[in-house]
Amino acid sequence: MPIAEPLDPARARRIAVVRLHVNGQAYAVAAPTHWTLLELLRYQLGLVGSKQGCDKGDCGACTVLLDGLPTLSCITLALSAEGRHVETVEGLGVGGEPHPLQRQFAERGAAQCGFCTPGMLMSSAHYLDELGRAASPVVRQQDIAAALGGNLCRCTGYTKIFEAVQAAADETCDRARALADGPGGAA
Amino acid sequence: MLRLPVFDVAAPDKLTDALRSLADSQAGARPLGGGTDLLPNVKLGQTRMAMALLLRGVGELRGIERRGDNLWLGAGNTLAQVAQDEQVRDALPALAHAASRVASPQIRNMATLGGNLCLDTRCRYINQSEFWRQALGGCLKSHGSECHVVPGGQGCVAALSSDTAPALIAYDATVEIASWRDEGVQTREVPLAELYDSDGTRHVRLESTELLVGVRAPVPGLNVRVGHRKWAVRKSIDFPLISVALRLELDGALAAGGKLVVGVLGPRPRVLDLKAFAGRALAPDFARDLGQLAFDRCRPLPNVPYDAEYRRERLPVEVRRLALSLFGDQAAQS
Numbered sequence: 001m002p003i004a005e006p007l008d009p010a011r012a013r014r015i016a017v018v019r020l021h022v023n024g025q026a027y028a029v030a031a032p033t034h035w036t037l038l039e040l041l042r043y044q045l046g047l048v049g050s051k052q053g054c055d056k057g058d059c060g061a062c063t064v065l066l067d068g069l070p071t072l073s074c075i076t077l078a079l080s081a082e083g084r085h086v087e088t089v090e091g092l093g094v095g096g097e098p099h100p101l102q103r104q105f106a107e108r109g110a111a112q113c114g115f116c117t118p119g120m121l122m123s124s125a126h127y128l129d130e131l132g133r134a135a136s137p138v139v140r141q142q143d144i145a146a147a148l149g150g151n152l153c154r155c156t157g158y159t160k161i162f163e164a165v166q167a168a169a170d171e172t173c174d175r176a177r178a179l180a181d182g183p184g185g186a187a
Numbered sequence: 188m189l190r191l192p193v194f195d196v197a198a199p200d201k202l203t204d205a206l207r208s209l210a211d212s213q214a215g216a217r218p219l220g221g222g223t224d225l226l227p228n229v230k231l232g233q234t235r236m237a238m239a240l241l242l243r244g245v246g247e248l249r250g251i252e253r254r255g256d257n258l259w260l261g262a263g264n265t266l267a268q269v270a271q272d273e274q275v276r277d278a279l280p281a282l283a284h285a286a287s288r289v290a291s292p293q294i295r296n297m298a299t300l301g302g303n304l305c306l307d308t309r310c311r312y313i314n315q316s317e318f319w320r321q322a323l324g325g326c327l328k329s330h331g332s333e334c335h336v337v338p339g340g341q342g343c344v345a346a347l348s349s350d351t352a353p354a355l356i357a358y359d360a361t362v363e364i365a366s367w368r369d370e371g372v373q374t375r376e377v378p379l380a381e382l383y384d385s386d387g388t389r390h391v392r393l394e395s396t397e398l399l400v401g402v403r404a405p406v407p408g409l410n411v412r413v414g415h416r417k418w419a420v421r422k423s424i425d426f427p428l429i430s431v432a433l434r435l436e437l438d439g440a441l442a443a444g445g446k447l448v449v450g451v452l453g454p455r456p457r458v459l460d461l462k463a464f465a466g467r468a469l470a471p472d473f474a475r476d477l478g479q480l481a482f483d484r485c486r487p488l489p490n491v492p493y494d495a496e497y498r499r500e501r502l503p504v505e506v507r508r509l510a511l512s513l514f515g516d517q518a519a520q521s
């Protein structure tokens with residue numbers, strides 16, 4: 001559902017084509033040069049999972065992964081994503097199955113109004129990525145709090161969110177250990 | 188929703204192209220590092236620009252390397268890179284600390300060192316929406332004639348909230364500046380402390396055609412200790428309400444000099460010389476006296492949020508704690 005920006009000739013040169021990957025798929029998207037990445041995702045690609053909260057960098061509701069790093073799409077120009085890889089909350093689950101984080105958030109009541117949830121999930125997904133890459137992963141409360149330090153929630157008081165991330169992180173560690181122990185499993 | 192006004196974008200990948208764009212644009216172009224300061228300010232109608240010059244692709248602005256006795260850091264490094272870099276953590280730990288305490292994880296992934304040093308000044312009036320500001324009319328920084336922080340004040344006293352600036356000044360850092368003139372690249376280098384002016388409406392002494400290319404900091408020897416400390420209401424996201432750096436030069440076990448750099452007072456960090464403390468032992472009473480010096484010489488204003496009197500009382504406490512953390516075991520023993 002592209003938004004109707006006036007395309008008068010005087011402004012035509014201010015429309016650019018952005019080539020980027022979103023959730024693994026390649027796109028070439030026409031967007032006004034002053035659009036943010038969040039606007040491109042929501043209004044040009046219809047990916048409305050990423051939320052427009054404060055729209056100025058304070059809340060984290062618009063968090064996406066840009067080349068793997070948590071990034072605020074509300075203060076990133078669409079053109080800054082040229083040639084790069086974007087992951088949004090829509091890309092978290094695989095084949096209709098929710099991501100372990102999404103399952104834990106749902107089971108543990110980590111979302112109330114849900115407005116912060118997509119951003120929380122993307123920051124947490126990055127935390128799990130890092131954990132999965134660690135040589136000997138250890139789940140620490142303070143690391144979870146630090147990883148979510150740029151995401152505000154008005155509803156939950158954070159406790160349920162931390163619990164959900166902790167549970168998904170424990171699963172990640174178990175999987176990493178099982179892999180390290182090989183197909184025979186732990187002795 | 189805060190929409191951006193219409194502007195053009197240029198994304199050069201060479202320094203010369205970036206400098207030429209700036210020179211050609213007749214002050215309409217704005218360098219954009221991470222955009223984490225510039226874009227919110229443009230959204231709030233506080234800054235105007237005809238063109239955003241994306242610096243991300245400019246290779247000459249990247250990299251962190253040892254150059255002789257100095258560590259050189261490109262202006263385009265992100266704060267996350269600065270905070271995590273092994274060389275920075277080893278040689279300039281107070282800078283790594285300052286960078287790690289800026290804003291939030293997302294912002295540190297985006298924000299650049301150059302942008303942090305060229306950060307616009309902030310105050311509780313100017314950093315509001317245009318609609319909000321209309322209620323009081325303009326100010327010295329926004330098409331008006333009075334300051335809403337210091338009524339009757341003749342100058343803008345909005346604060347520089349950069350966390351890395353005090354740390355880098357404590358390391359005696361200099362900044363490398365480049366521009367395109369006479370068909371060539373012109374460069375100059377100035378001490379970081381001299382980059383800043385006391386006028387909050389133009390506190391960064393850069394021409395509109397100039398770019399900050401990098402920062403050079405002499406790696407301190409064993410007789411120098413530098414630390415940084417920040418206080419904000421929340422541990423994350425918040426701008427600093429106090430951001431201080433302390434450089435202690437030692438002669439054996441005693442102080443020989445150094446400097447205390449206090450940020451978030453006004454448009455430029457305040458640098459206090461510590462020569463008068465030469466000969467002092469690294470003991471708690473010395474830490475208290477450093478706190479007292481800060482209390483006597485610095486007067487936090489109601490420019491940033493929070494009670495200014497409280498900030499004033501809090502400053503010596505932060506300075507004392509910072510000093511004690513640098514004294515280490517010596518203070519604990521005495």
Ligand SMILES: Cc1cc2nc3c(=O)[nH]c(=O)nc-3n(C[C@H](O)[C@H](O)[C@H](O)COP(=O)(O)OP(=O)(O)OC[C@H]3O[C@@H](n4cnc5c(N)ncnc54)[C@H](O)[C@@H]3O)c2cc1C
Nearest residue numbers: 057220221222223224225290299301302303305349350399
């Ligand atoms: C919610 C929030 C919290 C924040 N908290 C903090 C905090 O705790 N501490 C802190 O210090 N800052 C904080 N900031 C401000 C900002 O995010 C950081 O200062 C950041 O480092 C700015 O870097 P940037 O690359 O994003 O700057 P940009 O927005 O890209 O640029 C800032 C200014 O510098 C100019 N500029 C950028 N690069 C260059 C260059 N190479 N040469 C010349 N000029 C240049 C730009 O034109 C602009 O005027 C916060 C911001 C937000 C939104």
Ligand code: SF4
Nearest residue numbers: 310326334335343345
């Ligand atoms: S401190 Fe500066 S920006 Fe703030 S109201 Fe006064 S003149 Fe305006």
Ligand code: FES
Nearest residue numbers: 053054055060074
């Ligand atoms: S919407 Fe981007 S940080 Fe709030």
Ligand code: FES
Nearest residue numbers: 112116153154155
């Ligand atoms: S669940 Fe409502 S803001 Fe977090």
